[in-house]
Amino acid sequence: MTADPAMRRAWRNVAVLLLAQAVMGAQMSMIFIVGGLTGQMLSPNPCIATLPLSMIVLGSALSARPLAGFMRRHGRQRGFVLACVMGALGAAGAAAGIVLGNFWLFMLSGLLTGIYQAAQGFYRFAATDCAPPEFQSRAISLVLAGGLVAAFTGPFLVRLTAEATAVPFLATYAAIIGLNLVGPVLFAFLDIPRPPAPEPGHPQGRPLRELLRVPQITVAVICGMVSYALMNLVMTSTPLAVVGCGFQTSDAANIVALHVLAMFGPSFFTGHLIARFGAARIVMLGLAILGGAGAVALSGVALGHFYIALILLGLGWNFGFIGATAMLTRAYRPEERERVQGLNDAVVFGGVFLASLSSGGLMNCLGGTPQAGWNAVNLAMLPFLVLAGGALLWLMLRPRDLAR
Secondary structure (H helix, E strand, O other), rough: OOHHHHHHHHHHHHHHHHHHHHHHHHHHHHHHHHHHHHHHHHHOHHHHHOOOHHHHHHHHHHHHHHHHHHHHOOOOOOOHHHHHHHHOOOOOOHHHHHHHHHHHHHHHHHHEEEEEEEEHHHHHHHHOOOOOHHHHHHHHHHHHOOOOHHHHHHHHHHHHHHOOOOOOOOEEEEEEEEHHHHHHHHOOOOOOOOOOOOOOOOOOOOOOOHHOOHHHHHHHHHHHHHHHHHHHHHHHHHHHHHHHOOOOOOHHHHHHHHHHHHHHHOOHHHHHHHHHHHHHHHHHHHHHHHHHHHHHOOOOOOHHHHHHHHHHHHHHHOOOOOHHHHHHOOOOOOOHHHHHHHHHHHHHHHHHHHHHHHHHHHHHOOOHHHHHHHHHHHHHHHHHHHHHHHHHHHHHOOOOOHOO
């Protein structure tokens, strides 16, 4: 493909990380399809049916910075393998909770799954570690494009396994264990050198307090968090709303499949759009599309409304989240990489945790009917879209030497 050794290494790492996103990444769509339904089956109160999904996000938020530090000391490869082991253990704990009918065990297993999810969030950053600057936006997009395969394999495996055993969803979590076991084999081919230990007098980078005063970093973190959190808020509630409005679990799986396809499908050209129009404009477009998804969802609960709303939700996430990631990678120095990335993912998953925690209460305990709960979920998007859009507009209107 190229005679340049740096580009050969970059393409090799992109290929490995794309496959990781495609294979191991399928487990996240599987979990979000069946997790809320399993929680509803096991929970003592329907208001906490989505709490197990919230625990996954909490595990991601709590582990993002420690995992970034582990990768800084021991390398990306060991960090990703460790996360696959935690993902397998989390799925095993969830399966045990299903067999025992123990909601709390099922819920707590999500903390381990969250460690895997945090590591998956670092795939996009790892793709830029050895990539030339002009290739970085494209590398991020290509890695996330691996989610296209996951968009098909995850829901397909759910349809194959959801009722394969006498206890619903048990085989689904067994399949997730198998996906995680592929990880150590795949990451053996990753070629990202472990960062050298800093020498005495080597620049340590700016402290977190100073980094948070950089407008581009702060706005990128806010926009990334809002894009991811709102996508998670609506997606977590979707299977409950679809089934609650009289449709089948297979319909929910098909809707989530197209949603995930919309999340990752544009990734083949998102990097080119960012290079041409700028990351900030693409993020603004993503936020507008997220608002459109909420408007469609509020307009009705026919099956077509669910499909269109979730497709728009995925597309808005793609532009908003990839654009925010591109903004962030251009705003810090090399020695600040792990610190900023860990901070970003801790904030992002913290916001996603609060969104996921809210989804069950909004969906099941506000309004009394599935349609009223679904409307409450989508109305909750509005203030956060205003926050992110306002922050981004403020950054875009700043002098060029500050906004960059």
